[in-house]
Amino acid sequence: MKTEPTNEPRFAALIAGALLPGLGHVVAGERLRGLLVGVGVLGLFFGGMLVGGIDTVDSKDNRVWFFGQALVGPTAFGVDWVHQNKYKAYDKNQVMGASTKTELASLRKRSANPNERFEDVTVSTNQGTVRVRVFAPAPAGQAAPPNRTSVGKVNELGTLFSTIAGMLNLIALIDAGFPGRPKKQVKRKVGLQTGHADAEAGLGTPTTVDDPHKGGLPGAAT
């Protein structure tokens, strides 16, 4: 099913597209287009994680990049939540030096070093004791960091992949929510057929032929 071009914003498509890449087009009746958008955007996002690991999505240490990644939607926030809560912890030395809960709350979690492992410690503050998870040096042969920290080009590229995914999802959202904008039409025969964009620019008459509402092959006789 295809929808007629309209200048009215499609709010359901906008919301759906913000929830899951490609879902906006699916809700608007363009299933295949939505599937392709989903493959492209989520492929880039998870491709970035495949290349650079979970460290590539980090709202605390990579905040500016996360602004772009957040455009992928709840998927990015979910991955970031898992990263912050399952793969990062406080530095043991910093935690032991904290004397108030406020001071403790202001500390930053970090990724593990290769020779560390998780440890649960109890910190005494002037407002009572708090149990927190920290990274502490492990005895020889017992190091068990939750993940290998990604560094260098691999981290840069992974971060770039997932940020581009967010940017592209923004384009997809606009496309799904505001369908009135003309799409690119392929010129089949130079000099004979032009697209609407050319016509609008005063470059020719819009005689192009792809009628998306007929579902036929472009250029086919109707």
Place this chain on the structure above:
Amino acid sequence: MMGLLGYVPFIDPLDVHQYWYLLLIPVALLVSIAYKACRVESLSDFPREVAVMTVQIVVVMILLGFASFLFVEKVLPMIAG
């Protein structure tokens, strides 16, 4: 191949530090898929448009890389020297 033991996909980074530039091809392909899915009017044009855009991105990036190389290795030393 250090670190392949215990490697967890999507959690640990891939050990592709020596071949990172080859990642240009999948990123160009996926960008083209997502962009052209929104941009083409008829999806029957989609595969061709994606292929063309992927090649365009890869070729232009190679040319830009070569131009940067020439600028840093040839032009800047000429200016400085």
